[in-house]
Structures are given as C-alpha cells and as structure tokens.
Amino acid sequence: MNYWLMKSEPGAFSIDDLALRPRQTEPWDGVRNYQVRNMLRDQMKVNDLAFFYHSNCTPPGVVGIVRIVREGYPDVTAFDPQHKHFDPTSNPQQPRWFMVDVQLVAKFPRMLSLELLKNCPELAGLQILRRGNRLSVTPVSAEHWNFILDLARK
DNA sequence: GCCAACGTTGGC
DNA sequence: GCCAACGTTGGC
DSSP states (O other): OOEEEEEEOTTTSOHHHHHHSGGGEEEOOOOOOHHHHHIIIIIOOTTOEEEEEEOSSSSOEEEEEEEEEEEEEEOGGGGOTTSTTOOTTOBTTBOOOEEEEEEEEEEEEEEEEHHHHHTOGGGTTOGGGSTTOOOSEEEEOHHHHHHHHHHHHO
16 A cells, blocks of 8 residues: 655645545546656555645645545546646547546644644655655655654644 | 757745 | 746757
8 A cells, every 4th residue: 555645736626625525536637747647547556545735825735635546547637628737649549647536534633834844854755845846746655654644643 | 869948836 | 926946848
C-alpha cells in the first residue's frame, strides 16, 4: 500500500467541495504532467491513501485524507473541446491523460500548514518541502505519513 | 539533439 | 503581483 500527497487549489476544488460530492467521491482530473500521469496510471492503487493539500492559497497546507477508490482510467475532460483541460492530442483510442477517483476519508480539525511542516526536522526530504517542487502528486514515505498523522492528532 | 523562448506552478 | 523553478515547444 502506498501513500501520496495530492495538491489542489481550493479555489478550483477544495476538500469541502469533495465533502459535498455524492459518496464524497470525485475523479481527480485535469493532470497534464507526464510524471504525474505515470503515477496516476501505473502506481496508484485502490485503497492507497493520500493527503489532500491546498496549494496556492493562504496559508497552504495539508487539510485531510483521501482514499483511492478507482485506479487510473482515461481523463475524459481531455476529449471535450468545451472543457478547460481539453487536449486535442488525446483521444479515446489512445488516451494521453489519466485520472483516479478519490473518496474523502477525513478532514483534519485544523490545517497542517506548510510552515508547520517545514519546521519539523522529521519531515526532511518530504517532496513537498523540496525547493522548486511543482508536481501535483508526490509519493510520501510511511515514516513521513505516520509523522504527519500524529501531528494531525495533536 | 541543442537551447532560447515561453508558459505554468505556487510560495511569498 | 513578483519571481524562481522547471516543463514544454519548436526552430535550427
């Protein structure tokens, strides 16, 4: 079983938006980066867990946990000319972009801010803390996962 | 295959 | 709004 961290701009899709969806489940669509595509398509498995991270907001940070409930399948938003994430180079016969479905597991009572995480020596090496990191999905080690979970319980 | 130009991300 | 980082594009 793998652990992940998934970023979303709350102005586009927040953890509260996820909470309002039927079965609190939603496709994680719109990824247009090959490294992340490969993780979505090949590595994320049903029952993997991920931190839900709010990016590009004040303050950024981890706001809860989601579970992967459907493994990688073609991102249909790439096929829709009306859609913001339309990509004419992807088609149903040879899809270029993939997505997974995520289901809400828990929203933390308090956000764990990026600043808080940065101040934890135990989290050295966490990809989100690396300078210049721009990937919207990153793997999280079991050690880092458990440490962050402990922070959320405090 | 190189690399300059350009676009996007995302913290600050 | 700024700008560092870095991915993508396309001319050559």
